[in-house]
Amino acid sequence: MALKRGLSGVGVQRNRSSGSRLPIAILVFFSVLAPLGFFVGRGLYISDQNSIQSDSSKQNVDWRERLALQSIKSLLTKEVIDVVTSSTADLGPLSLDSFRKGNLSASWKVIGVETSVEDNATSQSNQKATDFKQETSQVKEGKVLDDDHSHDTPAKTLRRQLREKRREKRAAELVQQDAEATVKLENAAIERSKAVDSAVLGKYNIWRKENENDNSDSTVRLMRDQIIMAKVYVSIAKMKNKLELLQELLIRLKESQRALGESTADADLPHSASEKIKAMGQVLSKAREQLYDCKLVTGKLRAMLQTAEEQVRSLKKQSTFLSQLAAKTIPNAIHCLSMRLTIEYYLLPLEKRKFPRSEYLENPNLYHYALFSDNVLAASVVVNSTIMNAKDPSKHVFHLVTDKLNFGAMNMWFLLNPPGKAAIHVENVDEFKWLNSSYCPVLRQLETSAMKEYYFKADHPTTSGSSNLKYRNPKYLSMLNHLRFYLPQVYPKLDKILFLDDDIVVQKDLTGLWSVDLRGKVNGAVETCGESFHRFDKYLNFSNPHISRNFDPNACGWAYGMNIFDLKEWKKKDITGIYHKWQNMNEDRVLWKLGTLPPGLITFYGLTHPLEKSWHVLGLGYNPSVDRREIDRAAVIHYNGNMKPWLELAMTKYRPYWGKYIKYDHPYLRSCNLSE
Numbered sequence: 001m002a003l004k005r006g007l008s009g010v011g012v013q014r015n016r017s018s019g020s021r022l023p024i025a026i027l028v029f030f031s032v033l034a035p036l037g038f039f040v041g042r043g044l045y046i047s048d049q050n051s052i053q054s055d056s057s058k059q060n061v062d063w064r065e066r067l068a069l070q071s072i073k074s075l076l077t078k079e080v081i082d083v084v085t086s087s088t089a090d091l092g093p094l095s096l097d098s099f100r101k102g103n104l105s106a107s108w109k110v111i112g113v114e115t116s117v118e119d120n121a122t123s124q125s126n127q128k129a130t131d132f133k134q135e136t137s138q139v140k141e142g143k144v145l146d147d148d149h150s151h152d153t154p155a156k157t158l159r160r161q162l163r164e165k166r167r168e169k170r171a172a173e174l175v176q177q178d179a180e181a182t183v184k185l186e187n188a189a190i191e192r193s194k195a196v197d198s199a200v201l202g203k204y205n206i207w208r209k210e211n212e213n214d215n216s217d218s219t220v221r222l223m224r225d226q227i228i229m230a231k232v233y234v235s236i237a238k239m240k241n242k243l244e245l246l247q248e249l250l251i252r253l254k255e256s257q258r259a260l261g262e263s264t265a266d267a268d269l270p271h272s273a274s275e276k277i278k279a280m281g282q283v284l285s286k287a288r289e290q291l292y293d294c295k296l297v298t299g300k301l302r303a304m305l306q307t308a309e310e311q312v313r314s315l316k317k318q319s320t321f322l323s324q325l326a327a328k329t330i331p332n333a334i335h336c337l338s339m340r341l342t343i344e345y346y347l348l349p350l351e352k353r354k355f356p357r358s359e360y361l362e363n364p365n366l367y368h369y370a371l372f373s374d375n376v377l378a379a380s381v382v383v384n385s386t387i388m389n390a391k392d393p394s395k396h397v398f399h400l401v402t403d404k405l406n407f408g409a410m411n412m413w414f415l416l417n418p419p420g421k422a423a424i425h426v427e428n429v430d431e432f433k434w435l436n437s438s439y440c441p442v443l444r445q446l447e448t449s450a451m452k453e454y455y456f457k458a459d460h461p462t463t464s465g466s467s468n469l470k471y472r473n474p475k476y477l478s479m480l481n482h483l484r485f486y487l488p489q490v491y492p493k494l495d496k497i498l499f500l501d502d503d504i505v506v507q508k509d510l511t512g513l514w515s516v517d518l519r520g521k522v523n524g525a526v527e528t529c530g531e532s533f534h535r536f537d538k539y540l541n542f543s544n545p546h547i548s549r550n551f552d553p554n555a556c557g558w559a560y561g562m563n564i565f566d567l568k569e570w571k572k573k574d575i576t577g578i579y580h581k582w583q584n585m586n587e588d589r590v591l592w593k594l595g596t597l598p599p600g601l602i603t604f605y606g607l608t609h610p611l612e613k614s615w616h617v618l619g620l621g622y623n624p625s626v627d628r629r630e631i632d633r634a635a636v637i638h639y640n641g642n643m644k645p646w647l648e649l650a651m652t653k654y655r656p657y658w659g660k661y662i663k664y665d666h667p668y669l670r671s672c673n674l675s676e
Contacts, residue, residue: 398419401426
């Protein structure tokens with residue numbers, strides 16, 4: 001106080017002495033120096049306060065981090081913490097997703113290190129989002145100061161407004177770039193979807209018809225799909241006791257089923273089909289809203305699929321059985337023809353039952369054919385087609401062998417319809433006294449109880465197997481089918497003979513086959529194997545050591561139906577003895593199943609000469625895609641398979657090749673209603 005009073009005393013004295021200078025000095029001080037000192041002091045004070053607050057917040061953050069780290073270390077091992085640390089360090093860039101909603105809060109998501117090609121379009125926006133996050137974090141650190149704007153100066157308020165505008169502009173840019181990146185991604189996805197095969201995804205769904213790429217049966221398929229889904233929802237409606245919806249579904253289901261009927265193409269549908277589809281679509285949409293449950297729908301569809309598969313398997317077995325039955329059944333018209341001819345034959349006097357030119361039967365210089373059949377009409381086609389295409393019919397001799405039941409009919413037909421100048425002879429296989437069970441293994445095996453059980457016992461375990469049905473063919477019980485292995489015994493005076501099946505048609509002169517050099521082989525036949533089918537392993541059981549030691553599984557198979565046999569070489573190599581040996585070994589059917597081709601492959605193994613394929617074209621009884629040019633070039637076409645040309649199940653496009661050799665105006669054919 002003394003100091004202040006002293007100073008003030010001195011000042012008074014100076015003021016008194018200076019006079020008029022004092023008011024000017026005071027005015028200068030308050031107008032210039034005082035405001036400058038105030039702003040400098042205020043700035044220092046604020047900086048000190050900011051540093052103090054930042055230091056205190058940093059200490060608080062460090063204290064929290066240490067506390068959290070101690071808690072984590074007490075729970076996790078050092079190895080786990082290291083893995084988490086390294087994984088966190090490897091995280092990729094961050095992208096802002098909250099700007100889509102106009103929210104500027106720090107809502108971030110982590111994008112993995114592996115990014116697709118489309119992510120390159122958003123890399124710049126992600127980087128700017130990261131920068132913006134850092135800026136907002138810095139803004140948050142000064143939140144304590146920025147929240148209170150009551151004491152801001154006009155200059156500071158202006159700067160704050162500029163910062164807010166800059167942040168809003170940055171946010172708008174990020175949103176725009178993010179939207180552009182999304183559009184690019186969507187366009188890329190659309191392009192990828194165009195590359196997907198639409199046949200896999202389907203052109204329509206069960207709720208609405210797609211107008212794009214309409215197929216001829218798209219409406220039919222849509223209705224079938226609707227019916228399937230209606231059945232699913234019917235079962236679910238019953239389960240959930242939705243009686244009103246159940247009744248509506250059943251009504252629409254019956255309407256759609258009646259409208260669909262047996263239609264397989266859109267052209268077969270009635271005009272009301274479109275209305276039924278719309279009505280069904282509406283009730284299905286209603287059912288989906290009330291009843292849809294992914295688990296339930298999936299379970300019902302799976303159950304329906306399993307039931308359908310069982311039905312398909314059952315129908316396949318039934319179809320196989322019926323087709324085999326139809327293939328081996330003689331049509332009523334042909335049976336009628338055989339009976340009428342048989343009656344006429346036995347009414348003939350004995351002297352009129354003989355064929356002319358019987359002296360040709362053992363002449364080795366002529367062209368001899370062997371034909372074993374119990375079908376009069378089929379045998380007539382073979383003979384007629386051969387004679388009509390022969391250059392010199394007078395040099396051809398036909399040896400027919402049939403059974404006792406058809407012996408009279410076969411004789412009567414060719415007595416009434418002689419083959420021109422060619423010679424013909426008909427024999428009864430039951431009159432071959434040398435063909436008995438003591439000589440022929442097949443006859444002996446057919447008399448065993450095991451074979452009778454296999455063929456005739458209905459409840460036999462194997463009778464249900466569709467693969468065995470064709471081997472229960474009645475023809476395998478007939479010696480007509482096995483007589484081909486006894487040709488030298490049937491025709492001891494002949495050197496060569498051409499064997500023909502009764503389901504073939506001859507289209508060209510066959511005399512050239514007698515001049516083919518078989519090169520010491522016994523059998524001349526056309527091979528049937530391709531790259532990987534119709535080889536020996538298809539017919540023989542190579543798990544049996546007798547088969548695997550003696551035969552090559554990749555050896556090429558060949559066809560019965562048109563075979564030129566050298567009977568001299570046959571006798572030298574004792575072909576019939578080889579056949580008997582293997583037939584005896586197969587008494588329990590472990591080497592091959594029943595039939596004549598497997599034992600033929602074994603018997604003539606290494607003894608078959610391959611003929612040109614144009615001699616013999618096969619498949620007209622089962623293959624609908626045989627090349628027509630091959631058929632036209634073929635010398636013999638073969639209807640091997642179940643679809644024989646005399647059956648109703650024959651393929652229509654192949655029937656004319658066979659039918660043109662039948663005289664449908666014949667009185668016997670007309671009386672039995674045989675027509676084209």
